[in-house]
Amino acid sequence: MQQQLHSHTFDNQLTLLGHTMPWLRSAAFSLSTPSGCIHDPGDLPGLANFSCEMMQRGCGDRTSRQFVESLERLGVDRSASVSTAHTSFGGAMPADGLFDALKIYSDLLRRPLLPEDQVEEGRMVCFQELRAVEDDLAQTLMMELRRRVYPEPWGRAPYGTDESLQAIGIEDIRRFHQEAFLPKDTIVSVAGLFDWEKLKDHVQSILADWRSRPTEIPTGALPELGVRHIPHESQQTHLAIACPSVPYADENYFLARAAIAVLGSGMSARLFSEVREKRGLCYTVYATLHTLREKARLLCYCGTTSERAQESLDLILAELKRLAEGVTSEELDRVKVRLKSTLVMQQESSGTRSSAMAGDWYHLGRLRSVDELSKLVDALSVDRVNAYLADNPPQPMAIVTLGQKPLETPDEILPSSA
Amino acid sequence: MKFCHHQLDNGLDIVAEVNEQARSQALAFFVRTGSRDESDNNSGVSHFLEHMMFKGTAERSAEEVNRELDAIGSQSNAYTSEEQTVYYTAILPEYQDRGVDLISDMMRPALRTEDFETEKQVIVEEICMYDDQPPYGAHERCMQAFFGEHPLGRSVLGTVESVTALTPESMRAYFDLRYSPGNMVLVAAGKVDFDRLVEHAKTHCDAWQAVETSRNAPSTLGQSGVHLRVKESAIQQYAVQLSAAPPVEDESRFAARILATILGDESGSRLYWKLIESGRAEYAAMGAYEYAGAGVFLTYLGCAPDDAEENLACIREVFHEVHQEGITEDELLLAKSKITSSIVLGSERPSGRLFSVGNNWIQHGNHRTVQEAVDFYQAVTPSDIADLLAKYDLLASTTYLAGPLTEWEGATA
Numbered sequence: 001m002q003q004q005l006h007s008h009t010f011d012n013q014l015t016l017l018g019h020t021m022p023w024l025r026s027a028a029f030s031l032s033t034p035s036g037c038i039h040d041p042g043d044l045p046g047l048a049n050f051s052c053e054m055m056q057r058g059c060g061d062r063t064s065r066q067f068v069e070s071l072e073r074l075g076v077d078r079s080a081s082v083s084t085a086h087t088s089f090g091g092a093m094p095a096d097g098l099f100d101a102l103k104i105y106s107d108l109l110r111r112p113l114l115p116e117d118q119v120e121e122g123r124m125v126c127f128q129e130l131r132a133v134e135d136d137l138a139q140t141l142m143m144e145l146r147r148r149v150y151p152e153p154w155g156r157a158p159y160g161t162d163e164s165l166q167a168i169g170i171e172d173i174r175r176f177h178q179e180a181f182l183p184k185d186t187i188v189s190v191a192g193l194f195d196w197e198k199l200k201d202h203v204q205s206i207l208a209d210w211r212s213r214p215t216e217i218p219t220g221a222l223p224e225l226g227v228r229h230i231p232h233e234s235q236q237t238h239l240a241i242a243c244p245s246v247p248y249a250d251e252n253y254f255l256a257r258a259a260i261a262v263l264g265s266g267m268s269a270r271l272f273s274e275v276r277e278k279r280g281l282c283y284t285v286y287a288t289l290h291t292l293r294e295k296a297r298l299l300c301y302c303g304t305t306s307e308r309a310q311e312s313l314d315l316i317l318a319e320l321k322r323l324a325e326g327v328t329s330e331e332l333d334r335v336k337v338r339l340k341s342t343l344v345m346q347q348e349s350s351g352t353r354s355s356a357m358a359g360d361w362y363h364l365g366r367l368r369s370v371d372e373l374s375k376l377v378d379a380l381s382v383d384r385v386n387a388y389l390a391d392n393p394p395q396p397m398a399i400v401t402l403g404q405k406p407l408e409t410p411d412e413i414l415p416s417s418a
Numbered sequence: 419m420k421f422c423h424h425q426l427d428n429g430l431d432i433v434a435e436v437n438e439q440a441r442s443q444a445l446a447f448f449v450r451t452g453s454r455d456e457s458d459n460n461s462g463v464s465h466f467l468e469h470m471m472f473k474g475t476a477e478r479s480a481e482e483v484n485r486e487l488d489a490i491g492s493q494s495n496a497y498t499s500e501e502q503t504v505y506y507t508a509i510l511p512e513y514q515d516r517g518v519d520l521i522s523d524m525m526r527p528a529l530r531t532e533d534f535e536t537e538k539q540v541i542v543e544e545i546c547m548y549d550d551q552p553p554y555g556a557h558e559r560c561m562q563a564f565f566g567e568h569p570l571g572r573s574v575l576g577t578v579e580s581v582t583a584l585t586p587e588s589m590r591a592y593f594d595l596r597y598s599p600g601n602m603v604l605v606a607a608g609k610v611d612f613d614r615l616v617e618h619a620k621t622h623c624d625a626w627q628a629v630e631t632s633r634n635a636p637s638t639l640g641q642s643g644v645h646l647r648v649k650e651s652a653i654q655q656y657a658v659q660l661s662a663a664p665p666v667e668d669e670s671r672f673a674a675r676i677l678a679t680i681l682g683d684e685s686g687s688r689l690y691w692k693l694i695e696s697g698r699a700e701y702a703a704m705g706a707y708e709y710a711g712a713g714v715f716l717t718y719l720g721c722a723p724d725d726a727e728e729n730l731a732c733i734r735e736v737f738h739e740v741h742q743e744g745i746t747e748d749e750l751l752l753a754k755s756k757i758t759s760s761i762v763l764g765s766e767r768p769s770g771r772l773f774s775v776g777n778n779w780i781q782h783g784n785h786r787t788v789q790e791a792v793d794f795y796q797a798v799t800p801s802d803i804a805d806l807l808a809k810y811d812l813l814a815s816t817t818y819l820a821g822p823l824t825e826w827e828g829a830t831a
Contacts, residue, residue, distance in 0.1 A: 023439050026763055064695065068686045072752055075759025078685070094762055124697020131722065132700045134653045135552050233651045235546040267472075267484040267494065277480060280539030283547050305546050334488040341491030341510050345442050348767045 005357075005367050006196045010208045014183035017357045017367060018199055019191040021350060027192030028092035028350035030358045031105055035180035036085040037158040042220075043167075046126060046160015049082045050168050051176045053122045054114050056080060060107030064118065067104065076101050077351075082158040084292060085362070087181075092351040095193035099202050102188075106206040109181055116170045123165055130159045137402055138284075138303060141238045144228060145400045146290070149242040149297050152220025184212040189358040192350030225398045227413060229406035237309035237403030240301045241316060243394040245289055247296040248363040255388040256289060258380050260298055261335040262327045263287045263319060263394075268334060270319050275302060281312045293363055298394055306404045313407050317396065324393030326386035339377045343370055421785045422612040428628045429600030432619055433785065435607045435775045437768065443608035444772035445517055446506035447525055448780045451596035454500045454569035454709075455633060462576020463584055463592050465498040466541050470589065471505060472496070473533040475523045480533060483524060490516050493769075500561075500570055501633075501709055502780060508769045511609040515618055522604070522622035525597065534586045541581050548575065552720060553656035553820050554649045560658040560818035561714075564640040570709055599623060601631045605776035608768025635711035637665065640816065646829035647820040654700060655723040655821035657730060661812050663706045663713035666781050670809075671713065672794045673802040674706040679753040680745055681736060682717060686752065688736050693721075699729050710781075715812060723823050730817065737812035745803055757795050761788060 006018040040047045057064040071078055074097030079090040089108065091101050133139055147155040160168075188207070190199060245260070246252050264271040264287025275285045282304040290299050300320070304312040346352050347370065360367050399409050420436045452464050473480040487494045487507070494507035505524065509517045549555055558573045565571030575581075604619055606612070639662040664671045682689045682704020693702040699721035707714050721729050764770040765788045778786050786794075819826055 024766055026766060065691070069752065072686050072756055075755055075762075077760065077763060092763055094759055121695065121697045125694075126697075128697060128700035128721070131654050132552075132720065137550055234550045236543070236550050266488045268481070268488040273481065273484065276540060277484065278536070280536040281543070283540055283543040303543070303547055305543060330485075334485065334491075337491035338488060341442070341493070341508075344510055345493075345508065345767070348441055350766075351763075 005369055007361070007367055008200055010183070010204065012183040012208060012210055012212050014186045014188065014207055014210065015361060016200060016203050017187060017189040017361055018194070018196045019353050019357060020194060020196055021192050021347065021353065024192050024350055025095060026092055026350045027095040027098040027190065027194050028354045029090065029098070029102060029105070030187075030189045030354040031089045031109065032086040032187045032189070032358045032362065033088070033109065033181050034085060034185040035087045036083050037156045038084055038153040039180050040153070040156070040160075043164070044160075044172060045156065045164045046158065047164075047168055047172060047176050048087055048180070049129070049158040049160060050122060050126050050165065051173045052080055052082050052087050053125050054119070054173050055108055055112040055177065057115055057118050057122065058113035059104070060111050062104070062107070064115070067108070070104060071101060074101050084154060084156065088358075090351070090355065098190070098192070098194055102202065103206055110210055112177060114170065114174055114177060119170050123168070126160065126165050130162070130165065133159055137232060137234055137238050138301065141230070141240050141400055141402045142299070142301065144230065145240045145242050145299065145398060148224045148226065148228065148398045148400065150292065150295060151222050154292055154295065155223060182212050183207065183210045187358045187361050189354045189361070191353035191357065227399045227409045230400065230402040232402050232404070234403055235305060236303045237306045237401060237405070237407070238301070238303045239309060239313050239399070239401045239407065240299060241320070241396050242398045243298040243320065243396055245296045245298040247291045247294060248359075249293070252388055254376050254380060255385050256298075256392070258332060258335050258385050259323060259327060259389055260287050260289045261338070262331045263323050264300060266334065266338060270323075271300070271316060274319060275312055275315050281308045281315070285312070285316070291363070309401070309403060310407050313409070317410065320394045320396065324389050326389055327382065329382045332380060332382050332385060336377050336380055340374060343373055343377075419787065423785075424616045426599065426620065426624060428624065428626055429598075430619070430623050430626065431603045431779065432616055433603060433605055433775060433779050434610045434612050434615060435771055435785070436610045436612055437608055440608035440768050442508055442768050443511050443514060443606060443610050444506060444508045444769040445521060446504055446605045446772055446776055447521060448603045448605055448776040449503045449597060450501070450601045450631075450633070450780055451503055452499050452501040453572040453574045455596060456572055460584060460588050460592055461573060461580040462541070463589055464503055465574050465576065466537070466581060466584060467589055467593060468496050468498045468503050469537050469541060470529055470534065471524050471527050473537060474528045474530065475526055476528055477523055483520070486516070486520050490520070492517065498574055500572070500574060504776065506769070506772060514611060514614065518615055518618040519622065522619055525602070525623070526626070529586060529590055529593065531586045534589070538581060538584070542578055545575050545578055545581065552652070552654065553658060553718070554647065554652065556647065556656055556658040556818045556820040559645065559647065560660050560816055563643055563645050563818060564660040564714070564816040565638065565712075566641050568636065568638045568712070569634055570712055595629060596631060598629045598631050599626045600628050603776060603779050605772060605779065607771040607775055633710065637711045639814070640712070640714070642814050643816050644826060644829045645816070645818045646823065646826045646831060647818070648822070648824050649820050650822060652821045654720050655726040655819065655823055657719040657726065657817055657819045659717040659719070659733070659815045659817045660714045661815040662810050663715045664708060664806070664810070665711050665713045666708040667710070668713070670802065670806050671706065671708045673798045673806045674708075674713065674715070676750065676753045676757065676795060676798050677745070677803055677806060678704045678706040678715060679756060680749045681740060683753075683756065686756075689733065692732055692736065693729060698725060698732075702729065702733065715810070723821055726819065726821075726823065734813060741807055741812065744807070745800060747800065750798070750800060750803070754795055754798070758792050761791055
């Protein structure tokens, strides 16, 4: 398995990753540039997202329409997104279109037209996204929770505000593109049917002469933590809880991940079983490990009708407390089988593999083979998971609710030093 | 790739597309039943029953079902539509026997009264959840308005009232009638040992009693009209529009999907360039969906309330134009390239092939390879599109609006 994984860092500090999967007919790439919304200037939130939108409006000698149509002729299923740390562009396609698609995207990174006459259209698109989030109550809730539990700028969402979107001009976008889209720490991750040496030569020819400049991430205020209620005339009350946890690069990551899976992932998870299956209090309830590079949080979510929301919240808090007492070997065995199945199934999709590799490189600075990940999962034992939980009992640091009425929350939820 | 088929004496079909190169496998029961097979007395029962199928059998408690699904590392779920209910799982090949044993056993549920009452609350939560989410029930309500008394107008979720009124007895009666082996298919895709699959299925399914099932599938072109639901807390305005399209029996459904791609694909379509790229709408997309006896072109719009009228006029203009002037050769080529690519990408995973193989078997009673599916789309000509447009009027539509707007000209509540 090991020989199918490749990495190469060019002189300009751009890294190319490859996983050759000759059993597939497709190829997929993921371009991650270190230009996420943490790089938005304090007075112009939403600039990274607006810039990402504008970069897709023509590049090199292609207009906006030619850009879209040339990719569609290659059968590229394309995506673009702005996260906390990255602006990412992705594409999955029948394998013979890979090199042509990468050439088009190298132009997008280096030579976007950023057409002034389309700024108003781009601004409208960003406003539409902002409005859409406002109608998505679960997303609104989780955005507020992340804002409260990570230090600035790591808890940000990429959408900006009405005022900032209105204020952003083409010069801001051009400057952001020049300053934030750089080869240093950019990751080009490719998975699927291709030849590694030919890919390396191709990327050498289109991206290796791109020049680098240093960037800095601003640091800001510590997280607010605590409790917040967002009033909304909805039928359901949405509630979310955050506790400190460990990031992907931490040696205890898989211990934390396994414990959180026992709590809230899968059909036999404790939250699903206690809140939904036994009592019928909700349709959706889960817990997940949300990880940035330096910090991570255990996040729980539940959507439940208002009159049952208090009971749901109390149950989830009780399950968080009970988790500190440890997991059983049956619970852990189920989690291990599920983690390993996911690893195998990942190899059946070029798209999933290319983004997983980009994640590995960002968090660890190296790739993890399936064998290595399998060994990490095999090494999970009840003793190790429970020792970790005993040392790190989940302690809620913030609760956000959205719905008709606020809920009663425990007094001990106080700002911690996380 | 090898296609295998076996039928048990009681009429249960077992089909598999075996791919020795695959690393995983996917299994499913497709049941030919959904909201169109319900009546006023049991509205929502198909979907509620889908939930109850996870609540245990004579052999297993609800907790045991959930634990075993996780213990074999499965990614499992189920869904209910107007005309089918599907239970599916993706697993590694070494868990095939346990997977087949488990999902086969699940198909003969205990339907215990105490579980029924608890799960009823979960269904109510699900109904409330969708009512808080865009497009605020506009899709189901538009189906109701478009199809009227036709069975396809029945809601999949039902209402809080109809679900609350359901009894365990009526659910058991519905189950006995609809989950007859001849009305179900066991489908597998990926790295599958077909002989073992049949052997294990037999031990569980051979004893299932066959009863006569039927479905009422009259043809219809639907109704026209405009309806408005006020949702004060919403920020954006949402609209769902339906017009008639070819039914599942009609070969022109391939042309219909190509036309929908040209007009309303999420990227690069006529609606995309007019409404999305310009930032006039959050989304504006169109798809073609086919059912037994009837089909629909479904158009979705989400935008600022003040722009809704102009945007709907723009969509009408796009439809009017294509009726007048047809499509270009270049648009046809581009649509074929997109559809081909998405079929190829979607078929790489066994879980992707599972749905193509299962849907095709339950709708047409045959198997189509990936290449055959691609060929059907590649064969569509501009004159096929012209014939389609002559037969189906995109402008004869029902529109359902939901959002903060309190008035709309000509709209009924």
